[in-house]
Each structure stands twice: as C-alpha cells, then as structure tokens.
Amino acid sequence: MTVVDISPATALRRRAQYPTASALVYEGHEFSAAQLSRTVDEFAAGLAERGLRRGDRIAYLGLNSVTFLQTLFAAAHLGAVFVPVNFRLAADEVRHILTDSGAHTLVVEEGHRELVESVMSDVPARCHVLVDTDPRCPSTEAPVAVWTPLSELLGADRPFTVPVPLHDDDLASLMYTSGTTGRPKGVMLTHGNLWWNAVNVDSMVDTRSDDVNLAVAPLFHIGGLNALTLRTLLRGGTVVLRRAFDPAQCLRDLVDHRVTSLFGVPAMYTALMRVPGFAEADLTALRAAIVAGAPVPERLIVDYAERGVLLQQSWGLTETAPFATCLPAGLTTEKTGSAGSPMPYTEIRLVDPATGTRIDGVEARGEICVRGPNVAAGYWNNPEATAAAFDDAGWFHTGDIAHRDRDGFYYIVDRLKDMIISGGENIYPAEVERVLAACPGVLEAAVIGVPDPKWGETVLAVLTCEPGITPTLDVVRAFVGESLARYKLPTRVMVAEQLPRNASGKLVKSDLRRWVEARQHA
Template sequence: MAAVDISPAAALHRRAQLPTASALVYEGREISAAQLSRTAAEFAAGLAEHGLRRGDRIAYLGFNSVTVFETLIAAAHLGAIFVPVNFRLAADEVHHILTDSGAHTVVVEAGHRELVESIMGDIPARRHILVDTDPQCPAAAARAAVWSPLSELLGPDRPARERAALYDDDLAVLMYTSGTTGRPKGVMLTHGNLWWNAVNVDSVVDTRADDVNLAVAPLFHIGGLNALTLRTLLRGGTVVLRRGFDPAQCLDDLVHHRVTGLFAVPAMYAALARVPGFAEADLSALRSAIVAGAPVPPQLIKDYGECGILLQQAWGLTETAPFATYLPAGLTREKAGSAGAPMPYTEICLADPVTGARIRETDVRGEICVRGPNVASGYWDNPDATRAAFDDAGWFHTGDIAYRDKDGLYYIVDRLKDMIISGGENVYPAEVERVLVEYPGVLEAAVIGVPDPKWGETVLAVLTCEPGTAPTLEDVRGFAGRHLARYKLPTTVLIAEQLPRNASGKLAKVELRRWVEQQAASAL
C-alpha cells in the first residue's frame, strides 16, 4: 500500500477548491481557505529564497494570529518544522528554545522584537522576519537592518514552489515543554501524530465538517493548536480566532458565531461562567465543550450542567498530541472527575512506578503509560530524555499517577514529577528553583504548588538564606521575572531555617508540605 500524503498544506489546498464557509474569522476579519492557502504558498516561496529547506526549523513568537497558521502551512509546504514559542517566556527561556531547536528562521511580532534583539547575537537563526501584515499587532517602529518585513516575502511574483509530500513519520512541530531538569525539551510531533489525533477526536466527539471552533487558548500549546482548531481548519469548518482569552468577548463569540466547539482549560471555563449574563446566554449550538489541561473541579461541571452544557473531560500531554483519553458527554455527570477511556486508536496501561510491572487490577494506582500513532517520537536532540520516557515496547511513561475503575475509565490522581499546573500552564519546580538559588543570599530553594481559587494552583517557594538576607516576595518576583514567565513566579515566599530531607539527602516534599501547612495554620 502506498504511503498517503497527509500534509496540512495539501489538505488546505484541497479545501480551497471547494465553496466552503470562511476558514478563519480573525478579530472580525473573514479569511477564505483560498486566501490562506495562497498567502502560505507565497510565504513558502519567500522563505525558500531566504534559504529555508526541508527539515529546517522555523520558529514563531507572538500572540494568536493568522500569521501563526500562515507560518505553519508555509513550513509544511517546504517540509520544514514549525516551532511555536510561548509568548509568555522570558528572554533566557526563548534563547534556550531557539538555540536548542537550531531554528533557521524566526518570525516575530513587533511586540516581541526587543526580546529577540536582546538575544540575537547568541542564537543560530540566520533569518529574522518581522510581522508587518497584521493590523492587530503592535505597529513596528523603526527596525534594524537585520529584520526582513514579512510583507516583502509575500506576493505572486516569485516562482511557485511545489508542495512537499509529507507522511506519518515526517516531523511537523517541535513543541517545547518544561522538564524536571529545569530546561524545556522539544517534543517531536510528526504529521502522523497530528493527523491521528484528529482521527481520534472525530471518532468520539460530536464533530462535523462545518463546525465553528472558537480558538482562544494559546496556539503555542498543543491543546490550543490541535485539540479542535487545526482539524476544523483543514476539514472545512470555520475557526473564530482571537489573539487571547477575554471572558466577556468569549461569551459574545459563542453566541454571535453559534460556536459548536471550544477547547479551554478549567480556569478559562470558570472565568467564562462568571461573566454577567452567562446563565441566560443562548449556547445551544455548543455541543463539543472540551476541558483539559488541569484537574476539573466537580463544581465547574455542575455549574455548566445547570446551564445545559456538558463539559467533556479529556486528558493528555504535549507528547500525546494532545488527547490520550476522553470522557463522553453522556457520562459527564455520572463520572465527574474521570479523565475518561482511551481514545480509539490509542492504548493506555498502568505500571507500577517502582517495578514497572503492569497493573491489571481495578482501583490500583500506577503510572499511566500511553502508546499509539498520536504519541510523539521522542525529544529533539535529547536521547537521554527520550530513553527515560519511552520504553523498548513503545510505551510513553507520562509521570502521572492514575487508577482505572470497574468500567474501564481512568482517574488521574497525582503527579509523579511534582509538576504544578497554574491556569493551564505547566510549571516545573526544578525550573523555578534553579533561578531562585541565584538570588543573592539564598542558600536553598524548594517550590511546591498550593491551591488557588482562580488559577487552580500557584507557586509557593520556601527559601533558606544567609543571616540577614531574607528577601521579600516583591524582591523574589522582581529577580525571577527577568528569567521566568510571570505564571512561574512565586505568589508566596516562606523563609525556613532548613529544608526537610530524607536519609539519602533528597528533598522530602511531603514533609515540606506539612511544614507549609503548619505555617499557614499558625498564621490564622
């Protein structure tokens, strides 16, 4: 059997031949599939003239925009690899991603130009493209000669480039996710990974060719990009695209555009429910409201259920592109809190986190492992991390602890790696600790997540310091903010005489949490 070309550039081109609805509605402006396909093809030709070749990496730094899709499709046109960069990151973090990926080209919105210029001498990128084609972006001020305006790469005058055929194993995206070592790792997602997630979603979610998807989650996240958005765009539906999430605007869009599908993290759904008029709004078109990215409070499910909306819980990671499990809408109330059953073309198993033995009994906790065509092939230029996470049988060990009930549904109950999820953003303690110990006078730093009514969790730091040098919360945030994104910054700082450790000298976080709870109780 011959291999099938699953390039998103080819899929968009096929869609453009049909009289379908607008492909994108971006901040009120309608864009057809033909327009998007044509612009992406022109962009690909311009990038090729600038030396971008098959297998090269092209990074994008900016908010949600049409240019994200133009860059992704242009990259696919050439067989290049798309690298979306979290726009919340600090310069040090962006520097690591651009260096680690070896990005040949960076596409940057004007609002992030100064950040990139501050690291430009230390990154390998040979081409720097400044977005000047989007009226929603900040106006580009006088620019240095090193920048090429995006508009100069567009236009029909260049020779058309033949689209690269792309198959299951061809790399599509490097999506960076923080690691327990404190440095983000590039998850290697192939075109097959992205395509099979769409097959999984369309097999169990009530999706249709003429869907209207509201994209308000950041597109640098796999959930924002590939939960519903990319499949809607390529299949024939309409993506209503916003540069960011505004709860009141989101509610207006859901009603005005008769949105059928929405992916968001719990904190976003909670904020949406607090908008005046939410309970009375006509959301009858919304049949696929998917929530993932963080634990879902049962009260949130109840609140939406009272408004006639069944939140559909899913679970996955960047490495699973994104979904590995899904809870059908009909089980939302009965199985509240469950991450659901394995996706149709994805395998799930539980393993003893110590011995690695397979757990077949119900209601026994183990590390949840995933295998299937939607699972990433490993980590970019990081064989050690790949070997640590992917075993010889092809199972990806997620680091999450779960159990399976008698009906075969999974419940995520803990995190093996102490990851903090704040507003849907992953925060790894080691990454924050690595920065905090650089503060003058700080001897040791330990970071844990603590409950927060708005964000789900926020960062609490416990420090040991040299005598007379204990910093304030404002001091710590000001220092760490030069190196870390704001959502990673501590919201509470406690000073301790020493950190609890076990017999082998490792930090005992169970004891640390107990000490933090004691401090909170004594402060009442």
C-alpha cells in the same frame, strides 16, 4: 502499501478548491480557504528564496494570529519543522529554545522584537522575519536592518511549488514543554501524530465538517492548536480566532458566532462562568466543549451540566498530541471526575512507577503509560530524556498517576513529582485540591508539601476566595475531613489574590513554592 500524503498544506489547498464558509475569522477579518492557501504559497516561496529547506526549523514568537497559522502551513509546504514559542517566556528561555532547536528562520511579532534582538547574537538563525501585515500588532518604528518585513516575502512574483508530500514519520513540529522541572524539552511531533489525534477526536467528540470552533487558548500550546483548531480548519469548518482569552469576549463570541466547539483549560471555563450574563446566554449551539490541560474540579463539570453544557474531560500531554483519553459527552454526569477511556487508536496501561510492573487491579493507582500513533517520537537532541520517558516497547511513561474503575474509565490523581509523603503515606495534591475547590467561598485551591520535623512533609493549602472570605484552618480541615483521611488534611492555609499559572493555564507549582517561601520569610 499506499503512502498517503497527510500534509496540512496539501489539505488546505484541497479545501481551497471548494466554495465553503469562511475558513477563519480573526479579530473581525474574514479569510476564505483560498485566501489562506494563496498567502501560504507566497510565504513558502519567499521563505524558500531565503534558504529555508526541508527539515529546517522555523520558529514563531507572537500571540494567536492568522500569521501564526500561515507560518505553520508554509513550514509544512516546504517540509520544514514549525517551532511555536511561548510568548510569555523570558529572554534566557527564548534563547534556549531558539538555540536548542537550531532555528533557521524566526518569524516575530513587533511586541517581541526587542526580546529577540537581545539574544540574537547567541541564536543561529539566518533569516529574521518581522510581522508587518497584521493591524493588531503594527510596527512602532523602523526595525534594524537584520529584519525582513513579512510583506516583502509575500507577492506573486516568485515561482510557486506544490507542497512537499508528508507522511506519518515526517517531523511536523517541535513543541517545547513548559519547563517546570528544568530546561524545556523539544517534543518531536510528527505529521502522523497530529493527523491521528484528529482521527481520535473525530471518533470521540461530536465534531462535524461545518463546525464553528472558537480558538482562544494559546496556539503555541498543543491543546490550543491541535485539539480542535487544525482539524476544523482543514475539514471545512470555520475557526474564530482571538489573540488571547478574554472571558467577556469569549461569551459574546459563543453567542454571536453560534460556536459549536471549544477547547479550554479549567481556569478558562471557570472565568467564563463568572461573566455577567453567562446564565442567560444562548449556548445551545455548543455541542463539543472539551476541558483538559489541568486538573478539572468536579464542581465545574456539574455547574456546566446544570447550565446545559456537557464538558468532555480529556487527558493528555504535549507528547500525546494532545489527547490519550476522553470522556464521552453522554457520560459527563454519570462519570463526573473521570478523564474518560482511551482514545480509539491509543493504548493506555498503568504501571508501578518503581518497578515498571503492570497494574491491572480496579482502583489501584499507577503511572499512566501511553502507546499509539499520536505519541511523539521523543525529545529533540535529548537522547537521555527520550530513553527515560520512552521504553523499548514504545510506551511513553507520562509521570501522571491515575486509577481505573471497573468500567475501564480513568481518573487522574496527580503528577508523580508533586506527590507529598507524610509519615510514610502518599498524598496526591490534586486529590486534596478537588475537595478544597468545593469549600464554600473558595474559588481556586493549590496544595504543596512543606517540611515538617515530625512527619517529613505536611500539606499546605493556598486558596483564592470570594471577596470578604478568609477561611480559617479549622474550617478548612473540618470541610476536607468530611471527604479525606486525616493525614491528607492541610496543616496550614494561606490566601492569595491569584494562583500562578503559565500561558497554557497550568498551575506552576515552582512559582507557588517561591511565593510561599517569600511570605514565610516576610
């Protein structure tokens, strides 16, 4: 059997041989594939001189940047493992990730240097690189001696090597989960996982070799990195990269760069829709718009369809690199609310979460299990968590609840852990949230269970609303009661200025519960 080299560093070198459009547009600066590849060669040589070897972990802490991507490619060049770190984490959380991963090398932007220095004595890293090559994050003062400026690792005075050949089972990245239920776990994504996701996406989405992809979601998140960005960069297209998501800038980029593909979470698409001029903007080039990463309000799909943009709802997790299902664009209005059917090279089944028994009935709810070459190898240094989530037959038990219609399309109900049990009845918050989001004057909705002496738990709704709108409980219950059973109706309503979300745009229910508790005791 022929073993194919699927290293992204090799793919970047291959693309650099051909004169094509700019590979990367980063905050007003353009980079050809040849420029990127040359810098990656230099970076890899500098890292090798500092002792980084195949299998070692190299962590990156900073916002979206060209250096983020160069670090990923330099890691692949050497066969090292890339560890992107959420730039919004606190010091203790960063300490955990750097020590758990056993990172050999840290690459850090100036804005995060002091945080890393505060935990450095507890972290095993032997090489500390400070980014000084990006004008968007300049150094403010001379760093302490432990730091090596990135510019010192670049240059043509070191011998270059060809990228290490990499294959399906070679570890590519440790991507740490958001940690909403405890310490973040390092998801072991192989190069095969990343590569097969690209094959799946290209099979279900209208992607092309000359795509212009706008990358505004955080690259440390698997959706921002591997939904469209990597495959566009390596296949021959142009990635327009922004350090962070700004709705007004995003709209300008979509128009000015004639963007053809975009990945975003629902909150990003909602914010984009509220930018003045959205209704008139020329978005005719945008033919591959994927929405995922959080529950998607059906109203959002409808609003964009009326605007001429067919959002393709997809579903997956970090462990599925990221997609396991996708709804074809042509079915956006026919199957509104569905996360689609299984990706071509991915298997999906529903099981009873208590017994593990397979569920085949139409509309019957069960836990989603996923199997395929895009599914992670397990959790880094965590055999207990791996054994709990990955069974002996290779199925990953996701903790998400869904049902399937008669045509084989899946509808995500909620996270199993977020389920509310009221009077013996199961209530899935996402189901209630979807209805609440359509309530007049409501912008966003979140639902949690709160203790109740009679029913055990009841539904509490937290809403963000249009200026001057404060829905009463009676109004909310009347509206929701038109669509849902009485036991699912909120018994309390609270209004917030905004909902707590992490850097990936996901609602953080633990933070929401703390906010509710603080308000109750205020």
